[in-house]
Amino acid sequence: MEVKKYNTAITGVGMYVPDKVLDNKFFESIVDTNDEWIQTRTGIKERRIIEDGATSDLGARAILDLLASSNTSAEEIDVIIVATVTPDMFFPSTACLIQDKIGAKNAFGFDLSAACSGFLFALETGAGLVESGKYKKVVVVGADKMSSITDYTDRNTCILFGDGAAAVMLEPNEDIRYGIQDSILRIDGSGWESLRMLGGGSKNPSSHETIDKKMHYIYQDGKAVFKFAVKGMADVSVEIMEKNNLTSDDIAYLVPHQANLRIIDATAKRMGITNDKVTMNIDRYGNTTAATIPLCLTEYYRTGKIKKGDNLILAAFGAGFTWGAHYLVWSME
Ligand code: UT7
Numbered sequence: 001m002e003v004k005k006y007n008t009a010i011t012g013v014g015m016y017v018p019d020k021v022l023d024n025k026f027f028e029s030i031v032d033t034n035d036e037w038i039q040t041r042t043g044i045k046e047r048r049i050i051e052d053g054a055t056s057d058l059g060a061r062a063i064l065d066l067l068a069s070s071n072t073s074a075e076e077i078d079v080i081i082v083a084t085v086t087p088d089m090f091f092p093s094t095a096c097l098i099q100d101k102i103g104a105k106n107a108f109g110f111d112l113s114a115a116c117s118g119f120l121f122a123l124e125t126g127a128g129l130v131e132s133g134k135y136k137k138v139v140v141v142g143a144d145k146m147s148s149i150t151d152y153t154d155r156n157t158c159i160l161f162g163d164g165a166a167a168v169m170l171e172p173n174e175d176i177r178y179g180i181q182d183s184i185l186r187i188d189g190s191g192w193e194s195l196r197m198l199g200g201g202s203k204n205p206s207s208h209e210t211i212d213k214k215m216h217y218i219y220q221d222g223k224a225v226f227k228f229a230v231k232g233m234a235d236v237s238v239e240i241m242e243k244n245n246l247t248s249d250d251i252a253y254l255v256p257h258q259a260n261l262r263i264i265d266a267t268a269k270r271m272g273i274t275n276d277k278v279t280m281n282i283d284r285y286g287n288t289t290a291a292t293i294p295l296c297l298t299e300y301y302r303t304g305k306i307k308k309g310d311n312l313i314l315a316a317f318g319a320g321f322t323w324g325a326h327y328l329v330w331s332m333e
Pocket of ligand 1: 032033034037038041042116155156157159221222223225226229258259260263287317318319
């Protein structure tokens with residue numbers, strides 16, 4: 001068996017969330033809902049939306065925050081991977097637009113589409129590029145302007161989503177006790193109909209009809225997704241623990257995708273993890289799709305809760321269906 005010389009570690013974090021807050025009272029004024037329903041069914045109190053700007057603006061600001069806090073210049077970046085389902089446009093890629101905005105003149109990059117699992121899929125891809133030996137500084141950013149595809153007359157979906165972005169820097173790491181240790185990632189396209197945006201693509205190019213039928217908005221069969229999400233996220237989280245001989249006591253934090261507090265609680269319960277060891281920001285940001293996990297990592301690291309040597313399980317579930325888990329040992333002081 002080949003002996004691993006190095007693996008991939010997160011060496012920097014950064015985030016951006018817009019200032020404009022939509023609280024539950026706001027939704028009471030536009031659709032038939034109430035604060036109590038939203039909080040008990042989802043755990044959400046507020047979400048943020050960007051009023052002037054696109055996904056590339058969210059992503060660029062998150063990366064600039066990462067660079068400033070890690071004393072790194074944009075020219076040092078080799079790769080930019082943007083996990084998003086709300087690219088500024090079909091092409092050019094949001095990665096290109098971000099590259100230009102931040103002045104990363106030595107980078108290549110691309111967008112990756114895996115909905116709420118986007119950050120984990122991009123982490124896997126970025127780690128592969130680092131471990132190829134060819135790239136030293138790979139930025140993975142989860143960025144979504146969910147307000148651009150949300151139907152604010154549909155109470156089933158509009159209360160769920162928010163805008164935001166967060167980024168991590170990936171670099172080779174010689175002390176292989178730290179960094180990304182393992183991953184389990186899955187897709188199952190048979191679930192595609194339960195959570196999708198039908199219009200604007202090659203199947204249903206934009207037309208007056210697609211607009212009239214509101215096909216440019218998110219559609220979600222909440223119940224169906226909920227059922228698969230609870231099982232999918234918990235299954236891979238438990239599997240990755242068992243595969244790496246981890247007990248719940250060994251884990252410092254479960255860092256789950258923030259779609260619904262009840263899905264998060266069910267996952268933690270299956271893993272035997274108590275609530276104090278689960279990162280949470282759904283109450284303030286709602287579901288920011290590809291941004292939820294790196295937002296949690298950034299906030300929990302910056303407030304001193306995630307520390308060097310901590311065992312973390314990152315877990316996500318999203319449209320596709322897509323889902324997965326990573327096991328990593330935090331390496332930043
Ligand atoms: O991030 C990507 C993956 N996405 C997810 O993981 C989301 C998974 N799904 C969910 O989180 C939940 O299914 C929702 C939060 C979307 C919905 O919660 P639920 O407990 O599954 O509610 P439901 O869809 O079964 O609806 C229950 C009732 C319905 O009324 P009836 O038919 O029982 O009379 C809905 O019409 O709640 C109603 N309802 C609402 N009521 C007040 C749906 N949305 C609202 C609302 N306010 N905003």
